Amino acid sequence: MFGTLTAVLSVVAGLIPVGVAQVLVALPVAFLAATGRLRAIVAATVAAGVVALVAGGPFAVGAVVVLSGVGTLVGFAHRRWGRAAVFAVTAGAVPAGLLLGAIADGMLLLFDRTRILLLEALESSMRGTLRAFEAAGAGEQFVDTWERTLEIMVRLWWVWIGGAVFVATVGTALLCFGIFSVVERRSTWATRSVDWPEQDPSAEPAPLPVALRLAGYRYPGADRDALSDIDLTIEPGEFVAIVGGNGSGKSTLVRMLAGLEPTVGLVDRPGPVGLGRPGGTVMVFQHPESQVLGRTVAEDLRWGAGDVDVEAMLARVGLTGTADRATEELSGGQLQRLALAGALARRPALLIADEITAMVDTDSRTELIRLLVSVAREGTAVVLVTHLDDEARAADRIVHLADGRIVPHVASPPLPVPVTATAPAFPQPVLEVRGVTHVYAAGTPWAHTALRDVSLTVCRGEGVLVVGENGSGKSTLAWIMAGLTRPTYGTAVLHDTPTADLHGEVAMVFQQARLQLQRPTVAQEISEVAGLPHTDRGYVAAVLHRVGLRPELIDRPVDRLSGGEMRRVAIAAQLARTPRVLVLDEPLAGLDLSGRREIVSILAHLRAVEHVTVVVISHDLHGMEEVCSRTVVLEDGRIVEQTGAVIA
Numbered sequence: 001m002f003g004t005l006t007a008v009l010s011v012v013a014g015l016i017p018v019g020v021a022q023v024l025v026a027l028p029v030a031f032l033a034a035t036g037r038l039r040a041i042v043a044a045t046v047a048a049g050v051v052a053l054v055a056g057g058p059f060a061v062g063a064v065v066v067l068s069g070v071g072t073l074v075g076f077a078h079r080r081w082g083r084a085a086v087f088a089v090t091a092g093a094v095p096a097g098l099l100l101g102a103i104a105d106g107m108l109l110l111f112d113r114t115r116i117l118l119l120e121a122l123e124s125s126m127r128g129t130l131r132a133f134e135a136a137g138a139g140e141q142f143v144d145t146w147e148r149t150l151e152i153m154v155r156l157w158w159v160w161i162g163g164a165v166f167v168a169t170v171g172t173a174l175l176c177f178g179i180f181s182v183v184e185r186r187s188t189w190a191t192r193s194v195d196w197p198e199q200d201p202s203a204e205p206a207p208l209p210v211a212l213r214l215a216g217y218r219y220p221g222a223d224r225d226a227l228s229d230i231d232l233t234i235e236p237g238e239f240v241a242i243v244g245g246n247g248s249g250k251s252t253l254v255r256m257l258a259g260l261e262p263t264v265g266l267v268d269r270p271g272p273v274g275l276g277r278p279g280g281t282v283m284v285f286q287h288p289e290s291q292v293l294g295r296t297v298a299e300d301l302r303w304g305a306g307d308v309d310v311e312a313m314l315a316r317v318g319l320t321g322t323a324d325r326a327t328e329e330l331s332g333g334q335l336q337r338l339a340l341a342g343a344l345a346r347r348p349a350l351l352i353a354d355e356i357t358a359m360v361d362t363d364s365r366t367e368l369i370r371l372l373v374s375v376a377r378e379g380t381a382v383v384l385v386t387h388l389d390d391e392a393r394a395a396d397r398i399v400h401l402a403d404g405r406i407v408p409h410v411a412s413p414p415l416p417v418p419v420t421a422t423a424p425a426f427p428q429p430v431l432e433v434r435g436v437t438h439v440y441a442a443g444t445p446w447a448h449t450a451l452r453d454v455s456l457t458v459c460r461g462e463g464v465l466v467v468g469e470n471g472s473g474k475s476t477l478a479w480i481m482a483g484l485t486r487p488t489y490g491t492a493v494l495h496d497t498p499t500a501d502l503h504g505e506v507a508m509v510f511q512q513a514r515l516q517l518q519r520p521t522v523a524q525e526i527s528e529v530a531g532l533p534h535t536d537r538g539y540v541a542a543v544l545h546r547v548g549l550r551p552e553l554i555d556r557p558v559d560r561l562s563g564g565e566m567r568r569v570a571i572a573a574q575l576a577r578t579p580r581v582l583v584l585d586e587p588l589a590g591l592d593l594s595g596r597r598e599i600v601s602i603l604a605h606l607r608a609v610e611h612v613t614v615v616v617i618s619h620d621l622h623g624m625e626e627v628c629s630r631t632v633v634l635e636d637g638r639i640v641e642q643t644g645a646v647i648a
Helices: 002-015 020-035 040-054 060-108 112-133 140-155 157-186 252-259 297-303 310-316 332-344 362-377 474-481 522-529 535-546 565-577 591-608
Strands: 208-218 227-235 239-243 263-270 281-282 350-354 379-388 396-403 405-407 429-440 449-459 463-468 489-494 508-510 581-585 613-617 630-635 638-644
Touching: 020 040, 020 060, 020 157, 060 112, 060 157, 140 157, 157 239, 208 252, 227 252, 227 405, 239 252, 239 362, 252 350, 252 379, 252 429, 281 310, 281 332, 281 405, 297 310, 297 332, 297 405, 332 362, 350 362, 362 379, 405 630, 429 474, 429 613, 449 474, 449 581, 449 613, 449 638, 463 474, 474 508, 474 535, 474 581, 522 535, 535 565, 565 581, 565 591, 591 613
Parallel strands: 239 379, 239 396, 281 350, 350 379, 463 613, 463 630, 508 581, 581 613
Antiparallel strands: 208 227, 208 263, 396 405, 429 449, 429 489, 630 638
């Protein structure tokens, strides 16, 4: 992402000879240097250099390399010296400026025709300016001074050119550091708060058997342990399910199995975990977008896996015939299958699946669990993280977690009898989808039709549930209804105005609530989304109350919220915009039973009491009868069935 940003800014800077645009090229690299690794900086520089070569030639590439070096200096100095970084930046920029000035003088000395052309252009420009001053009535003394200055600049060209390069280098570094510092104070980007141990790449992976003895872990800056007194052994070929509610420590436990060193206790294994290496340990996460890197399905599957039978592996995970599909066209469930295929292509000894069924439909969930069972039978140890007991029953052994400790299984309390939602007594159409067809990559060999002639009317205060298998077009329909995507054909209108032309009238809450929360704290997130000029704590407290959250969360950093709290804060922020329609894409994904009940209750209240129009995109039907009075079934991009109060 930063490589692409750097490339775009390099083109912009190439169109502007001097100015702040040059500094903007260095800023993305500075953030990479402050938070990432050297290879990420190299990748960003190469990406920007290629674009600069096409757009501006070799000199543009040189400028990008220099500015990348400036950004690296700024970011590394900030990471290493913090507030004293300005002295480190200056100390690094001064010799760099002297070196670049000497190189510039040397190049002009070597290429004398270029030097002559440059000086002639300078002389012509300055004489033209002098004539303008003479026409304005400049005196003879002024003209003589101007002439002598021009003569000195031509004779001592190496002084002012080298000096200009030196001043530009040091000035750019200090200006970049100043802008970076201002942005850094207002930003919280992902940092490596968890220290993964360095591993010897030459040693053969041997992650199993692994035994945890009274192991515990506390995250840096936390006031309590995420895990305590964990005793657990995983043998080769074993299928183990780890079950617990949100925040119980499941993800921390599997990261410890994958190589995270405990802060207390012991982890015993025969050799390196070999994370991501063939024959070692692989992890598949709940959000596969972070693991899919290739442009096409086949390219992603081969990424780092060496020789692999693409068609056979895709068939194994239920993605037959998708090898040439662009990865950005895949649905969430298809991306999850692709991430699992990439993991299996490495023939691991230990496969860790962290909530991988959260984003897939019921049939796909069953198939994925069946696949994990077969993988375990073939000799690979499988650790499945889930909060669903029916999934866990397929495992050889179930480990229950609560508050960071292994506990005996406690039966869940019986669910209350759901109150079925009713349709509006006097339906008034508010959102209409008319003959919508949407084609991704239209006009290219990779064109893929996601929706086909879809028409749907949603009334004020109505609750509509859109269901379908992964890849049926649910998320595409949600994006079009929310105005985030313009359909290829047809229209989506709110009171006859295309939703893509509106701002804030249709709000959307995405599958990954954390990716939607862009501000450091809950108060800032809600206030800025609402468009307030400042943080209004009273207003934020009132909005949080609408979604059942305590006022104590106003100043809570978003990274310290649980999954259910993040989802509710995302809903609260969108409600702060007072939208006419609220669209939610998989609102129950990844939540435990209590979290699901909370979200369902909030949505039911918004509909019944506040008359908010709700459209839910989901593959999970449990509890949604309390929110939605109508169900729309999508299949292969078409509406094949509607149940409930159908609006013509």
